[in-house]
Amino acid sequence: MTASITEFNHALSAIIVTYNSADEIGPCLHSLIPEMVKCDGEIIIVDNASTDESLAKIWAEVGEFADIRVIENKLNVGFSLGNNQGFDAATGEHLLILNPDTVLQPGAIKKLLETLGSDDSLGAVAPQLLWPDGGIQRSCRRFPNHWDVITNATGLNLIFPRSPIFNAWKMGDFDHDSTREVDQPAAAALLVRGSVLRALNGFDHQFPMFFSDVDLCRRIKNEGFKILFTTDARVVHLGGSTIFKNRTTMIISSHISFFRYLEKYYDRLHQQIFNLIAGLVLYFGLVPRLVWHWLGLAMRFRRKDSL
Numbered sequence: 001m002t003a004s005i006t007e008f009n010h011a012l013s014a015i016i017v018t019y020n021s022a023d024e025i026g027p028c029l030h031s032l033i034p035e036m037v038k039c040d041g042e043i044i045i046v047d048n049a050s051t052d053e054s055l056a057k058i059w060a061e062v063g064e065f066a067d068i069r070v071i072e073n074k075l076n077v078g079f080s081l082g083n084n085q086g087f088d089a090a091t092g093e094h095l096l097i098l099n100p101d102t103v104l105q106p107g108a109i110k111k112l113l114e115t116l117g118s119d120d121s122l123g124a125v126a127p128q129l130l131w132p133d134g135g136i137q138r139s140c141r142r143f144p145n146h147w148d149v150i151t152n153a154t155g156l157n158l159i160f161p162r163s164p165i166f167n168a169w170k171m172g173d174f175d176h177d178s179t180r181e182v183d184q185p186a187a188a189a190l191l192v193r194g195s196v197l198r199a200l201n202g203f204d205h206q207f208p209m210f211f212s213d214v215d216l217c218r219r220i221k222n223e224g225f226k227i228l229f230t231t232d233a234r235v236v237h238l239g240g241s242t243i244f245k246n247r248t249t250m251i252i253s254s255h256i257s258f259f260r261y262l263e264k265y266y267d268r269l270h271q272q273i274f275n276l277i278a279g280l281v282l283y284f285g286l287v288p289r290l291v292w293h294w295l296g297l298a299m300r301f302r303r304k305d306s307l
Helices: 022-039 054-062 078-089 108-117 146-154 194-199 212-222 243-265 269-306
Strands: 010-018 041-048 068-073 092-098 102-104 122-130 189-192 226-237
Touching (some): 010 078, 010 108, 022 054, 022 102, 022 108, 041 078, 041 092, 068 078, 092 194, 108 122, 108 226, 122 212, 146 243, 146 269, 189 194, 189 212, 212 226, 212 243, 243 269
Parallel strands (some): 010 041, 010 092, 041 068, 122 226
Antiparallel strands (some): 102 226
16 A cells, blocks of 8 residues: 555545445445535545445435545455555545444544544544444454463353453453553544554455454554544444355454464464464364354244245
8 A cells, every 4th residue: 555645635534345235334424424524534435346236325325525436346355455445545644444334423533533633642543332222332352362262262251251361352341431542442433543554554464354453453553652442432333244244254264364363473483382272272163153153044044934
């Protein structure tokens, strides 16, 4: 991606990657466009060869808003590559990574930009994510390690959901109802300082979907910047809309990406045995997850046939 831009046409570029997002993209743009008008922003949508009405829904929602570009891929290149295409096309000073299944609450972008601008040590700022019913999503994570593979594979994180030891990775000890510095917020809605993101060349392509945000946040912090989670900005997030459309592939991809993440950041000789153990746990952990998923599918099909 483009390493640097000396002159910016906009204060902000919002990047959205869509794939068969016809059901979600309309409400997302309906909430986003008024926010972008207020902050001098542009919208860049990268469509990964959708086969539904995503493109039609996009143009139907745009109306008179002129600062929008749509990149139509012939193939589904994935989340990371799609976002990097958007980053390359962006002319905004800062970059907002946004999922199509989000709805911004009024003033969210303004608050995120003000927060980022108030502290030069911030590399990224994330809003509080809410479920459609108003419940708080536990969207932040600590950077994972080998211990987290074990606690999640054995279910210890579920037995002790609020434990900072057994559910450290998913921050079970944090209620997500206060502003604080974090390792990694979800990239469903994440404002990143443009100079930082461009210097890092965006997402790492070896993480096509899962752990792309974990890796990006780790690189941001490795450069000495902080990442802030703020409850002053709120975004409703449906959650998992893309993942559930191809669940089997996504389950496999998540395990592969977890192992790649461990290999990337735990690369010293004495850590290789722990990588091997974690890799075996992730490999064999695929079986129960896939079986559980397939049983669920079979039960749903059976119920449909009985109607």
